Amino acid sequence: MASVEEQAAPQPADESAARAGIEVENPATGEVIATVPDLTAEQVRELAARGRAVQPAWEALGFEGRARVLVRAQKWLTDNADRVIQTIVSETGKAWEDAQLAEVFYGANAFGFWAKNAPKYLADEKVKSSSVLVKGKKLVLRYRPLGLIGVIGPWNYPLTNSFGDCIPALAAGNSVILKPSEITPLTSLLMAEALRECGLPDGVFQVATGRGATGAALVDEVDMIMFTGSTATGKKVMQQAAETLTPVSLELGGKDPMIVLSDADVERAANHALYYGMFNGGQTCISIERVYVEAPVYDEFVAKVTEKARALRQGPPTGPGTTDVGSMTFPPQLDVVDRHVQDALAKGARAVVGGHRGAGPGLWYEPTVLVDVDHTMDCMREETFGPTLPIMKVGDTEEAIRLANDSPYGLAASVFSKDVARGEAVARRIEAGAVCVNDAVANYTALELPMGGAKASGLGSRHGAGGIRKFCQHQALLVSRFHLSKEPHMYPYSAKMTGRFGKLIKLLYGRGKRD
Numbered sequence: 001m002a003s004v005e006e007q008a009a010p011q012p013a014d015e016s017a018a019r020a021g022i023e024v025e026n027p028a029t030g031e032v033i034a035t036v037p038d039l040t041a042e043q044v045r046e047l048a049a050r051g052r053a054v055q056p057a058w059e060a061l062g063f064e065g066r067a068r069v070l071v072r073a074q075k076w077l078t079d080n081a082d083r084v085i086q087t088i089v090s091e092t093g094k095a096w097e098d099a100q101l102a103e104v105f106y107g108a109n110a111f112g113f114w115a116k117n118a119p120k121y122l123a124d125e126k127v128k129s130s131s132v133l134v135k136g137k138k139l140v141l142r143y144r145p146l147g148l149i150g151v152i153g154p155w156n157y158p159l160t161n162s163f164g165d166c167i168p169a170l171a172a173g174n175s176v177i178l179k180p181s182e183i184t185p186l187t188s189l190l191m192a193e194a195l196r197e198c199g200l201p202d203g204v205f206q207v208a209t210g211r212g213a214t215g216a217a218l219v220d221e222v223d224m225i226m227f228t229g230s231t232a233t234g235k236k237v238m239q240q241a242a243e244t245l246t247p248v249s250l251e252l253g254g255k256d257p258m259i260v261l262s263d264a265d266v267e268r269a270a271n272h273a274l275y276y277g278m279f280n281g282g283q284t285c286i287s288i289e290r291v292y293v294e295a296p297v298y299d300e301f302v303a304k305v306t307e308k309a310r311a312l313r314q315g316p317p318t319g320p321g322t323t324d325v326g327s328m329t330f331p332p333q334l335d336v337v338d339r340h341v342q343d344a345l346a347k348g349a350r351a352v353v354g355g356h357r358g359a360g361p362g363l364w365y366e367p368t369v370l371v372d373v374d375h376t377m378d379c380m381r382e383e384t385f386g387p388t389l390p391i392m393k394v395g396d397t398e399e400a401i402r403l404a405n406d407s408p409y410g411l412a413a414s415v416f417s418k419d420v421a422r423g424e425a426v427a428r429r430i431e432a433g434a435v436c437v438n439d440a441v442a443n444y445t446a447l448e449l450p451m452g453g454a455k456a457s458g459l460g461s462r463h464g465a466g467g468i469r470k471f472c473q474h475q476a477l478l479v480s481r482f483h484l485s486k487e488p489h490m491y492p493y494s495a496k497m498t499g500r501f502g503k504l505i506k507l508l509y510g511r512g513k514r515d
């Protein structure tokens with residue numbers, strides 16, 4: 001693949017300020033596939049000035065005009081699906097199908113969804129008030145674009161989690177600067193090319209390639225930050241944004257529990273545990289990261305998961321159907337996974353499948369199933385973010401719920417039971433932003449349903465009405481149409497009027513009853 005420096009780099013005001021480019025590697029092979037610029041703070045400022053200059057014209061196009069571009073982009077994505085998948089696979093090492101299902105499918109749906117629903121979610125809302133002081137006046141809640149949005153994304157889903165939030169931000173009428181992870185910038189650059197081809201005006205969507213410092217520079221330049229990444233970096237972003245009172249929305253890490261109750265369909269539960277534990281190499285914020293199984297079905301569940309995990313194929317993703325579990329993406333993450341597995345083994349766990357790094361070149365870790373685990377082990381407490389599935393036997397439902405909630409994180413969770421009412425009752429007691437019953441992860445594909453973390457897993461949410469309104473200023477309008485030249489409460493204050501207002505307050509609120 002050719003260098004993409006020319007596509008992304010604005011000309012630096014001062015050549016000496018330009019930094020050496022960042023080499024992008026294919027993590028499945030270790031081969032360098034591209035070089036992208038590492039933008040300085042000055043270059044980010046230039047992108048911001050450009051984005052701000054073109055935003056009013058983009059906003060003025062209205063929902064219709066903007067939807068035309070987004071719908072063209074939807075078609076572009078389906079026409080160019082293979083090229084996009086190839087790009088995602090080349091910079092992440094994930095399986096072809098992981099890129100197709102969780103990225104291209106998501107992106108194609110999202111373009112159409114936001115094009116169609118932005119006018120509905122952002123329509124003026126007429127408000128009725130119980131206040132007698134505003135009787136006869138028109139009250140409206142209105143959503144106006146904030147202006148320039150900064151989106152900072154992680155490396156695990158370059159299309160879905162980096163670029164995905166740019167779609168509603170654009171649909172709302174904002175300009176956007178996207179800072180992708182330094183190790184997976186190519187998909188974002190490809191999407192910038194796609195949007196240009198689809199008629200998006202220059203400068204409305206820009207990509208700021210670079211490292212953490214480039215992301216930090218972006219926080220200082222924009223009207224709102226949409227951040228997806230680790231809890232540690234999310235805290236830094238929020239701290240920095242506090243200096244300028246820039247609003248933030250944070251989608252952070254998780255340690256998602258799965259609970260298998262004794263009356264579960266064990267075959268379905270085992271298939272879900274395996275798939276959503278290993279899918280995308282386990283590098284999904286809402287992966288199943290730990291499983292609690294009630295004692296009566298524990299042995300059957302472990303036997304099924306073990307058999308299915310042994311059948312998984314792992315290797316370089318060279319096309320459709322060539323592998324089940326791809327490589328890992330981020331070199332330091334491989335060390336985290338190995339540290340968690342070794343810690344568990346040292347404390348008495350057993351790896352019934354896998355348990356080792358895979359052979360290089362590339363970043364490989366064997367799909368691993370751990371049993372005899374407990375909460376003294378890092379694999380049950382910290383985000384592992386790799387192809388591992390620790391399974392713990394629990395005595396009863398109460399123990400499962402207590403352990404599921406014994407975590408600083410609260411992103412997502414799942415509960416399996418043939419008694420759906422029982423499953424739902426347990427789901428409602430889990431401290432997580434999203435809980436599925438007899439399913440997992442699927443809620444993420446319902447763009448009507450908000451998705452956001454509880455506890456240390458985030459602040460705010462994506463999808464649904466809130467997923468686009470957060471990119472807008474919520475403006476309250478009061479329009480007085482029929483009125484006197486002076487309101488009764490205005491100067492000069494008089495004992496007579498004060499007495500009347502006193503009576504009015506008593507009449508309205510002094511009865512001690514509900515209306």
Ligand code: NDP
Nearest residue numbers: 154155180181182211212215216229230233251252253285
């Ligand atoms: P990081 O927090 O390391 O990085 C996220 C982004 O922030 C990257 O683009 C990174 O740049 C950038 N960044 C780093 N330092 C700063 C800084 N000081 N200021 C601004 N930006 C900065 O996360 P990962 O990329 O490792 O992603 C994995 C994490 O993301 C996991 O914890 C996962 O759970 C979470 N995640 C959460 C999701 C959710 O919806 N809740 C979805 C997907 C992932 P660079 O990479 O160049 O260092």
